[in-house]
Amino acid sequence: MENISFNTHDKRKVFRLLATRIVLSLLAGGAVATMVYFISSKEGFYLPAGLLVIIGFLLASVILIGTSRLLMADAVNKKKTVTQKTVQKNTSNDFFKQMESPVSARCTQKQSFGASPNDAPNEYEVQAGDEKLILSPELYDAVHDGDELAIHRSAKSHLLLQITKI
Known part of the structure; x- marks a missing residue:
C-alpha cells in the first residue's frame, strides 16, 4: 500500500461528489424549512422568515457534516492509497447462464432454492x-487471470478513484 497525492482527475471526482452532497443537503434543509413554515402557518402562528432560513441552514449543515465528513477530509488532505491486487476472473457462471432462457430459468429456479438471475455475477466483475x-x-x-491491478482509493473515505492495470 502506497500513499500518494491526488492528480487532477481524483480532485475533480472528489469535489464533484462533495458539490453534489452540498446541493442535496441544501435542498433537504430548504424542504424542511418550507414544511415548518406551512405547518406553523396552518396552526395559526407565524415564524419569522429569518428563523426559517436559520433552521434550513442549520439542518443542511448537520446533514452535510454527517454525510460528508470523511469526504471533506479527503478534499483537504488530497492523499490516496494505491494497493496492488491479483485478478481472478469468474469463469464459473454456468448456473446463471442456464437461467438466461425463460423456460430453463423457470425450471432452474424451482430447483435452486432461492437463487435468482439478480444474484448472477456482473458481466465485467472480477x-x-x-x-x-x-x-x-x-x-x-485487457485483464487476464494473474494480472496485477492498481486500485486507487482516497485515504479517509476509501472512495474508489481509479483502477489501472500494472
Whole structure:
C-alpha cells in the first residue's frame, strides 16, 4: 500500500461528489424549512422568515457534516492509497447462464432454492484479492487471470478513484 497525492482527475471526482452532497443537503434543509413554515402557518402562528432560513441552514449543515465528513477530509488532505491486487476472473457462471432462457430459468429456479438471475455475477466483475470489482469493458478485456491491478482509493473515505492495470 502506497500513499500518494491526488492528480487532477481524483480532485475533480472528489469535489464533484462533495458539490453534489452540498446541493442535496441544501435542498433537504430548504424542504424542511418550507414544511415548518406551512405547518406553523396552518396552526395559526407565524415564524419569522429569518428563523426559517436559520433552521434550513442549520439542518443542511448537520446533514452535510454527517454525510460528508470523511469526504471533506479527503478534499483537504488530497492523499490516496494505491494497493496492488491479483485478478481472478469468474469463469464459473454456468448456473446463471442456464437461467438466461425463460423456460430453463423457470425450471432452474424451482430447483435452486432461492437463487435468482439478480444474484448472477456482473458481466465485467472480477475478484481482486478479497474484494469484487466491476471494471470497464475495455479494462476487463485487457485483464487476464494473474494480472496485477492498481486500485486507487482516497485515504479517509476509501472512495474508489481509479483502477489501472500494472
